[in-house]
Amino acid sequence: MNMTIIVVGGGIVGSTTAFYLQKTGHKVTLIDKQTGQASKAAAGIISPWLSQRRNQNWYQLARLGAAFYPTLLKDTGTVHASAYQQVGTLLYKKKHTLLDKLTDLAHTRKQTAKEIGEIAQLSVTDIQEIFPLIQHSSEALFVSGGARVDGSKLVASIQQAFCQLGGQYLEDCAxxxxxxxxxxWQVQLETGPVLTSQQLVLTVGAWLPQLLTPLGYQVDVHPQxxxxxxxxxxxxxxxxxxWPVIMPYGEGDIIPFSNGRFLIGATHENDQGFDLTPSLKKLEPMLTNLTQWLPDLPTWPIQTIQVGTRAFTSDYLPFFGPLSSHDTCYVASGLGSSGLTTGPIIAKTLADMINHQPTVVPVENYTPDPYIQQLNSSHI
Ligand SMILES: Cc1cc2nc3c(=O)[nH]c(=O)nc-3n(C[C@H](O)[C@H](O)[C@H](O)COP(=O)(O)OP(=O)(O)OC[C@H]3O[C@@H](n4cnc5c(N)ncnc54)[C@H](O)[C@@H]3O)c2cc1C
Incomplete structure (x- = not known):
């Protein structure tokens, strides 16, 4: 059955969800206020296989997310190489024994994640051949399946594909x-109009409490x-x-893009609320650490500083699915610092759930219930 659906929040999750819902015949309106969006500020590293995060639910979602990218690009017709490119990832460890351990982990994970591609420990000479500016004196682990994403270009491309299918995009605040x-559901927009829909999808990242608290919910989502x-x-x-993405030890990553563009970061600041003011001071410790790999970094002029607000939960895990008290409202949030990796597969899964289709992801592991508590049901 085709429905009217409003998606609030046009980052990677909302834009991709809106695209797949419109593609399956629904009449979708995507509303985005264009403020603080994490997706647009991010230079995403898509390389979850080398992460030593122990949580299996997180790893399985991130693994499926990385594997889903080629499908997303094909479905949305995203061909621009500067939006997504598999350039490989080069990961450093302080001790060689740790590098060996990680190499073993990569080989084990390859059994269920062929997307990891080639796995090799590269010598200093090998590294200088593929990234001549790197001056570090130790070997590193290379995986060829690692990719980099320009969040802003990717989101723009998905929204364009959504609009080409007849979807309605509104720049406004719900x-x-x-x-x-x-x-x-009724959605009151800041500019005046009031919209109604049969289904509501809230993909507003860190701003989810602002929409659900007035309805009597307590939401475990915080801005970073x-x-x-x-x-x-x-x-x-x-x-x-x-040139590959460099993941050094200590703070910071080095993400080269085409045409001589480099992005370096990112900070994780849990005490700044929704502040979007660029602050070189917060980036400085990271830039200092990275001079071990790029000795000339202090002489490079900074063109700009990109700032965004990520959403995180108390256990740093994402959630998505219907509200238990209202099954015509779906939510997704808490994607933290790996949301460009997990965002597209979360969005595709949301669309499949709304369409009552089977999902690749075991959705019971990511239910919103532990993060969204109904304190006062009189509003619902
Ligand atoms: C600097 C930085 C670096 C990052 N690096 C990586 C990385 O290397 N790898 C990786 O996988 N991930 C990375 N991330 C994380 C990733 O970008 C996020 O987790 C992901 O983009 C979150 O997507 P989202 O769609 O949930 O939220 P967002 O992208 O934040 O989108 C939410 C949107 O909702 C809008 N909105 C909010 N309230 C309303 C309202 N009431 N009405 C209308 N619109 C509203 C907001 O303005 C925003 O546009 C990084 C993030 C940042 C900031």
Missing amino acids: EKITPLPNSK KGQLAVYQLDKYQANTAS
């Missing part, structure tokens, strides 16, 4: 959501400020397109 007696320094080095313009 000020208030109200459940109606017939299971429908993330900053990245952007550099443009014209003298390397012809070379950087295929």
Whole structure:
């Protein structure tokens, strides 16, 4: 049955959900207020296989997320190589024994994640061949399946595909959501209009409490400020397109893009609320650490600082699915610092759930219930 659906929040999750719902015949309106979006500020590293996070639910979701990317790009017709490119990831460890351990882990994980690609320990000479600016004196682990994503370009491409299918995009703020007696929803926009729909999807990242608290819910979602320094080095313009992502030890990653563009970051600031002011001070310890790999970094002029607000939960795990008290409202949030990896598969799963289709992801492991508690049911 085709429905009217409002998706509030146009980051990677909302835009992808809106795209798949519109593609399956629904009449979808996507509303985004364009403020603080994590997806647009992010330079995403898609390389979950080398993570030593122990939580299996997180790893399985991130693994499925990385594997889903080629399908997302094909479905949305995203061909721009600067939006997503598999350039490989190069990971450093302080001790060689740890590098060996991680190499074993990569081989084990390859059995269920062929997307990891080639796995190899590279010598200093090998590394300088694929990333000539790196001066570090130790070996590193290379996996060829690692990718980098320009969040802003990817989101723009998905939204374009959504609109080409006939989806309606509104730049506006959903000020208030109200459940109606017939299971429908009413959405009050900041600019005045009031919309109604049969289904509501809230993909508003860190802003979820602002929409659900007035309905009597307590929501375990918090804002985290993330900053990245952007550099443009014209003298390397012809070379950087295929350079791999560098994941050093200590703080910070080095993410080269095509045409001599480098992004370096990102900070994880849990005490800054929704502040979006660029602060070089917070980036400085990271930039200092990275001079071990890029000794000339202090001489590079910073072009700009990208700032976004991530959403995190108390256990740093994402959640998605219907509200237990209202099954015509779906939510997703808490994607934290791996949301460009998990966002597209979460979105596809949300669309499949709304369409009553089987899902690849075991959704019972990611239910919103532990994170969204109904304190006062008189509003619903
Ligand atoms: C600097 C930085 C670096 C990162 N690096 C990586 C990385 O290397 N790898 C990785 O996988 N992930 C990374 N991430 C994390 C990733 O970007 C996020 O987890 C992910 O983009 C979250 O997507 P989202 O759609 O849930 O939320 P968002 O992208 O934040 O989108 C939510 C949208 O909802 C809108 N909104 C909120 N309230 C309303 C309302 N009431 N009405 C209308 N619109 C509303 C907001 O304005 C926003 O546009 C990084 C994030 C940052 C900030």
